[in-house]
Amino acid sequence: MTEETFDELKTVKTGSAKKILNQYKLRQTSRQISHKDSSVLGELGALAIKIVIIVAVFTLIFTFFYGFYRSTEPDMTPMVKSGDLVIFYRLDKNYAIGDLLLLDFQGQRQVRRVVARTGDVVDIADGGLSINGATQQEPQIYHSTWPYENGAAFPLTVGEGQVFVLGDARENATDSRVYGAVSTDDTLGTVITIIRRRGL
Numbered sequence: 626m627t628e629e630t631f632d633e634l635k636t637v638k639t640g641s642a643k644k645i646l647n648q649y650k651l652r653q654t655s656r657q658i659s660h661k662d663s664s665v666l667g668e669l670g671a672l673a674i675k676i677v678i679i680v681a682v683f684t685l686i687f688t689f690f691y692g693f694y695r696s697t698e699p700d701m702t703p704m705v706k707s708g709d710l711v712i713f714y715r716l717d718k719n720y721a722i723g724d725l726l727l728l729d730f731q732g733q734r735q736v737r738r739v740v741a742r743t744g745d746v747v748d749i750a751d752g753g754l755s756i757n758g759a760t761q762q763e764p765q766i767y768h769s770t771w772p773y774e775n776g777a778a779f780p781l782t783v784g785e786g787q788v789f790v791l792g793d794a795r796e797n798a799t800d801s802r803v804y805g806a807v808s809t810d811d812t813l814g815t816v817i818t819i820i821r822r823r824g825l
Contacts, residue, residue, distance in 0.1 A: 690715055692814065694727060694734055700792035700799060701725075701736045704765065708822035711736055715814040720788050725816035728790070728807055730799065736816060737790035737800055747789050748780040749802065754791070768795040776802045786810065 694711045704725070705711065713727045720726055720739045728735055741747045741756050748755040752769035755761065770791065772779055783789050787806040792798025801807065 691817075692727075694736075696736060698733075698735070700794050700797070701738070702794045703767075704738075704793050705736045705816075705819055706822065710820040710822075711816055712818040712820070713814040713816045717815040718809045718812055720809065720812075720815065726788070726790065727813040727816060728811065729813065730804060734813070735792075735799070737792055737798075739788045740791050741783050741789035741806075743783055743785050743787060745783045745789065746780050747783065747801075750779065766793055766795060770795045773802050777805045781806065788812075 692713050692715055694713065696705050696707055696709045696711055699707050711727065718726075720742065722739055722742065724739045725736055726739060728737060740754065740761070746757050748758075749770055749772045752771055753760050754763070754770045781789070783806045787808055789801045789806045791800045791802070
């Protein structure tokens with residue numbers, strides 16, 4: 626074998642080695658890119674699962690524990706105004722005097738104030754509210770409280786498991802003066818937060 630032939634073979638082998646090396650590097654780069662794509666897809670999948678879980682938890686909470694209601698009537702002015710967002714707790718129906726609750730009357734949701742509970746005797750006369758013979762001082766109420774001509778008869782004793790509710794805007798509010806005392810089982814829950822319309 627001549628020296629020239631040997632050099633040619635050497636050149637061919639070197640070129641083949643470089644070609645093989647380049648192909649190997651290309652395969653390695655492709656694998657790295659593929660691995661990165663898989664990692665990104667995995668992270669996106671994990672993020673999607675977390676979002677679904679969070680949405681499911683919020684849906685559960687606000688279906689069985691809490692609720693939202695946007696007021697559409699003026700009967701609780703100035704405490705609750707039309708357009709205000711009301712948040713209520715569904716599981717608390719052990720109402721105290723002065724609590725605000727949410728109820729449904731003839732398909733219309735209402736926020737009303739509890740003024741009497743089981744066993745209390747309610748009387749409305751001479752523009753005033755009397756509970757168990759005591760005239761009530763209501764500094765947050767700016768209107769006189771009168772009975773309605775075709776409404777409930779007074780004095781009225783609140784039955785077992787019932788509450789007597791009134792709207793704060795006493796002149797025209799549809800409340801227990803119209804439909805009498807209401808069963809706590811028929812109420813939707815206790816109002817816990819009122820978000821003013823201008824704050825949304």
